[in-house]
Amino acid sequence: MKHLAAVLVSAFLASAAHGDALVGADGHWRGTGTGHDFDGVIRDIRCRLDVSTAETGRIDLRGSCAGPDGSQSFRLFVRSSSEPRRVEGGRLTASGDEVSPFFSGTSDETAFSLQGSHGQSAISIEVQRHGEMLRMISTRVRGGRAERSDVLYRRS
Amino acid sequence: MAKARSEAPHSGITHARRRAYGLLALASALILGAVIAIVRTLDFDGDLVELLRSDSVAYEQFTELQTSFRPFSSDEVLLLETDDLGRADRFDAFRDIVIEVQLVPGVVGALSVFSIPDPGDGLPLLRGDSQSSPAALLERLDAVSNAAAQLISQDRHMTLVVIMPESPEGLSAQARAEVGEIVAELGQGAFTANFIGLPEAYRHLQGALLEDQLRLMPFAVIASLLVAGLLFRSLRAAVLCTAPALVGVVLFMGVLATIGLHVTTIISLVPLLILVLGITNMLHFYLALRDASAMKREHPIFSAWSAVASPCTLSGLTTAIAFGTFALTGFGAMQDLALAGVLGLTLQTVVVLSLGPAFAVVLKLPDRLPPSPPRWLGAPLAYALRFCSKGRWVIGLSVVLLGFSLWGHLAVVPGHSMHEHLLRDGEVARAEARLTGHLAGTGQRFLVLEDPDGIAGLSEDDLQALAPVVALFEDLGAALPEAIGGETWDALEDGDDIPPVLRRFVAEDALRYVLPLSTPLVESAEDSLRRADDLDQRLVRAGFQDVAHVSGLSHLAALEIPRMITALKQGMVLTILLVTALVVVVARSLWLGFAVLVANTIPVLGIEALFWLTESALTMTGAVALTIAFGVAVDDSLHMLNRYRIEHARDPHQAVARSLHMVGVPIAASTVLLIAGLAVTQASLLPSVATFGMIVCGSMMLAYLADIFLLPAFLAARKGPRP
Numbered sequence: 001m002k003h004l005a006a007v008l009v010s011a012f013l014a015s016a017a018h019g020d021a022l023v024g025a026d027g028h029w030r031g032t033g034t035g036h037d038f039d040g041v042i043r044d045i046r047c048r049l050d051v052s053t054a055e056t057g058r059i060d061l062r063g064s065c066a067g068p069d070g071s072q073s074f075r076l077f078v079r080s081s082s083e084p085r086r087v088e089g090g091r092l093t094a095s096g097d098e099v100s101p102f103f104s105g106t107s108d109e110t111a112f113s114l115q116g117s118h119g120q121s122a123i124s125i126e127v128q129r130h131g132e133m134l135r136m137i138s139t140r141v142r143g144g145r146a147e148r149s150d151v152l153y154r155r156s
Numbered sequence: 157m158a159k160a161r162s163e164a165p166h167s168g169i170t171h172a173r174r175r176a177y178g179l180l181a182l183a184s185a186l187i188l189g190a191v192i193a194i195v196r197t198l199d200f201d202g203d204l205v206e207l208l209r210s211d212s213v214a215y216e217q218f219t220e221l222q223t224s225f226r227p228f229s230s231d232e233v234l235l236l237e238t239d240d241l242g243r244a245d246r247f248d249a250f251r252d253i254v255i256e257v258q259l260v261p262g263v264v265g266a267l268s269v270f271s272i273p274d275p276g277d278g279l280p281l282l283r284g285d286s287q288s289s290p291a292a293l294l295e296r297l298d299a300v301s302n303a304a305a306q307l308i309s310q311d312r313h314m315t316l317v318v319i320m321p322e323s324p325e326g327l328s329a330q331a332r333a334e335v336g337e338i339v340a341e342l343g344q345g346a347f348t349a350n351f352i353g354l355p356e357a358y359r360h361l362q363g364a365l366l367e368d369q370l371r372l373m374p375f376a377v378i379a380s381l382l383v384a385g386l387l388f389r390s391l392r393a394a395v396l397c398t399a400p401a402l403v404g405v406v407l408f409m410g411v412l413a414t415i416g417l418h419v420t421t422i423i424s425l426v427p428l429l430i431l432v433l434g435i436t437n438m439l440h441f442y443l444a445l446r447d448a449s450a451m452k453r454e455h456p457i458f459s460a461w462s463a464v465a466s467p468c469t470l471s472g473l474t475t476a477i478a479f480g481t482f483a484l485t486g487f488g489a490m491q492d493l494a495l496a497g498v499l500g501l502t503l504q505t506v507v508v509l510s511l512g513p514a515f516a517v518v519l520k521l522p523d524r525l526p527p528s529p530p531r532w533l534g535a536p537l538a539y540a541l542r543f544c545s546k547g548r549w550v551i552g553l554s555v556v557l558l559g560f561s562l563w564g565h566l567a568v569v570p571g572h573s574m575h576e577h578l579l580r581d582g583e584v585a586r587a588e589a590r591l592t593g594h595l596a597g598t599g600q601r602f603l604v605l606e607d608p609d610g611i612a613g614l615s616e617d618d619l620q621a622l623a624p625v626v627a628l629f630e631d632l633g634a635a636l637p638e639a640i641g642g643e644t645w646d647a648l649e650d651g652d653d654i655p656p657v658l659r660r661f662v663a664e665d666a667l668r669y670v671l672p673l674s675t676p677l678v679e680s681a682e683d684s685l686r687r688a689d690d691l692d693q694r695l696v697r698a699g700f701q702d703v704a705h706v707s708g709l710s711h712l713a714a715l716e717i718p719r720m721i722t723a724l725k726q727g728m729v730l731t732i733l734l735v736t737a738l739v740v741v742v743a744r745s746l747w748l749g750f751a752v753l754v755a756n757t758i759p760v761l762g763i764e765a766l767f768w769l770t771e772s773a774l775t776m777t778g779a780v781a782l783t784i785a786f787g788v789a790v791d792d793s794l795h796m797l798n799r800y801r802i803e804h805a806r807d808p809h810q811a812v813a814r815s816l817h818m819v820g821v822p823i824a825a826s827t828v829l830l831i832a833g834l835a836v837t838q839a840s841l842l843p844s845v846a847t848f849g850m851i852v853c854g855s856m857m858l859a860y861l862a863d864i865f866l867l868p869a870f871l872a873a874r875k876g877p878r879p
Contacts, residue, residue, distance in 0.1 A: 066256075067270075068254045068268070
């Protein structure tokens with residue numbers, strides 16, 4: 001009995017550890033959407049995103065987006081902390097921002113969000129699960145100008 | 157006693173056979189070692205940059221361009237072709253392809269027509285505009301931007317995308333395959349994609365260098381075996397001529413692998429030449445053996461060896477001198493060629509002279525008198541004798557021909573064409589041919605600008621100061637990227653803030669800027685030289701030579717290869733003088749030295765004169781081939797001189813006639829064998845190898861004619877005792 005109880009407890013703890021964030025989102029995603037650059041031009045952009053959840057509950061989001069002119073390339077690299085429902089640390093590169101570990105946010109079964117600021121930049125990333133699709137919105141504000149992308153992903 | 161006397165020769169033969177087998181066993185062990193070294197370490201290198209390595213200013217500027225900026229020579233160029241990019245569905249697919257290509261792992265960014273900025277606001281010209289059709293957008297692009305014509309054809313059926321790889325090594329095979337899949341998927345079968353430009357040309361060359369050696373060597377051996385077999389109607393004779401030479405080549409390749417010398421496009425010429433020269437040396441040994449057997453000499457093999465050892469060593473030395481002069485050009489690749497050539501010739505001479513007799517013993521050739529070579533080989537000799545009896549007329553004609561050849565040598569223009577370094581009928585060459593007339597091409601030329609105020613970053617003042625320099629190259633698509641200049645630069649927090657695609661235009665220290673100039677990758681030698689001169693002169697005429705310069709691989713090649721050719725031509729003259737001096741010393745006669753000079757300079761420089769007459773430029777391969785051709789051509793003259801020296805007739809005319817009779821057939825046979833062996837170069841994948849083969853074959857043919865029609869007249873005219 002004691003043994004069974006130990007098994008049940010560890011199973012419960014394990015589910016609690018990685019049962020929250022973006023359930024079943026692990027894998028490769030490809031998306032299309034729009035990017036609103038600092039220069040004010042709205043571009044058609046395409047993105048790739050890799051999602052993986054570790055045993056500890058930590059979520060890794062790695063992705064990049066590009067527009068046709070090649071002048072902008074959002075390269076996303078985000079890692080949550082291992083504590084469920086609380087997200088820390090992230091990096092949005094290609095524009096030079098590296099803000100780890102000052103980001104914080106939340107995550108649950110269908111959503112993941114991260115907000116933070118570094119120097120004169122403020123960045124936020126929202127990822128929502130809609131059935132078999134993911135929607136990610138990222139915003140960066142710098143010097144009063146904003147850069148925003150809104151992309152809908154499908155599994156690739 | 158009588159029994160012992162009768163056994164003595166037998167035991168001598170057995171002893172010779174034992175030594176021959178011992179030598180061949182040693183050779184087999186060395187071959188095994190060489191093959192292991194070849195398989196494990198022999199490297200093939202198709203990099204043109206390596207070919208141009210020197211301590212010149214242009215090379216230094218190119219190295220600086222490669223290290224201070226992104227290594228542009230690793231940029232991949234993708235040629236996309238479809239029916240009409242102005243069609244909405246094709247345009248959308250093209251846009252998606254360009255975006256998706258940038259997301260391939262290992263890709264930093266991609267430049268295409270979508271990257272061209274609007275001169276008005278600096279924003280992309282082809283930004284989303286729901287009001288205009290793609291055809292209208294492309295028409296506007298064509299109307300307002302010079303750069304558009306460099307990236308998209310007028311009829312909108314082909315366009316270029318420059319892909320910047322993350323690694324200086326270029327794009328991986330996996331990434332290139334993924335690009336192909338993207339085009340297939342998003343293009344829905346309406347697009348074809350081909351990688352062109354230098355990295356792709358290198359990849360093809362790399363594979364072709366190995367493939368060429370694996371293809372040409374067996375072809376050359378088979379051709380030589382066949383020709384030797386047909387000439388002498390004896391399989392043994394054919395095997396004797398080719399086997400030692402083949403051993404020499406394998407050992408040479410083993411030595412190349414052991415000392416770490418890479419097989420470059422230029423060094424790839426050496427193994428085949430070494431093989432063919434080894435075969436012709438063995439042919440002389442075989443014919444001497446036949447003569448010794450016919451004369452019932454006691455030790456025919458030794459006798460034959462004694463007869464050819466000196467001329468074979470001398471002929472190896474003359475060709476080695478030709479290779480040696482390449483070391484004086486000041487170019488690293490030419491120094492490597494000199495080393496490879498001298499090593500190969502030394503090794504081949506040693507192998508032929510040591511293994512030749514061993515093979516003769518094993519093949520039991522002295523016991524089986526081989527048949528005489530066919531009579532037709534000696535057919536021209538009767539005409540030659542009649543011709544050289546004209547004495548002074550022939551000498552006079554020779555001097556006129558020499559003067560004409562020297563004029564050709566001085567007048568021929570050095571030139572460079574990338575054609576030499578692209579695969580014959582390869583995909584890159586075909587794609588470049590399709591580009592001609594539609595797009596400027598993928599040639600690598602860049603305008604490098606120094607920061608005017610010496611403060612990192614393009615300030616408004618900098619932009620204004622550099623504008624007139626850039627304007628000089630506007631027709632080649634040069635444009636200052638406003639996105640990194642003026643206010644935008646000031647807004648950037650540091651250099652890392654520059655988007656990767658624009659980062660490439662700024663040096664690490666942000667004190668230099670580079671702008672790509674659209675020029676063709678493949679041009680004729682004359683056009684390439686003219687373009688290089690024109691680009692440099694634009695800056696000089698406007699007085700901007702201190703604030704900007706043109707660089708890039710195509711520009712470097714166009715400037716440096718003619719310089720290399722000039723140095724090679726000087727080396728050719730030095731070869732002629734050194735070989736003539738050697739002949740003067742060996743023959744102890746100034747007149748004979750002059751005779752050899754005339755008989756061999758006319759064929760070699762005559763080919764140069766032919767280039768000049770046909771208004772063709774002398775390329776690097778041509779200059780190398782002609783220098784080596786002189787070193788090889790002189791061999792037959794040396795065999796003729798050697799024979800003339802040992803002729804005992806008192807009358808010079810009689811001595812010449814006898815020499816011609818004795819040597820005329822061997823040199824005709826060696827010329828036929830040499831041409832047969834080198835003719836396989838026409839099947840080479842590399843144009844430079846084919847050109848080399850053609851020039852050397854042509855020179856050999858002319859040299860044979862000069863040796864039998866001109867040289868005897870000089871010998872007969874000589875006063876005093878024979879050397």
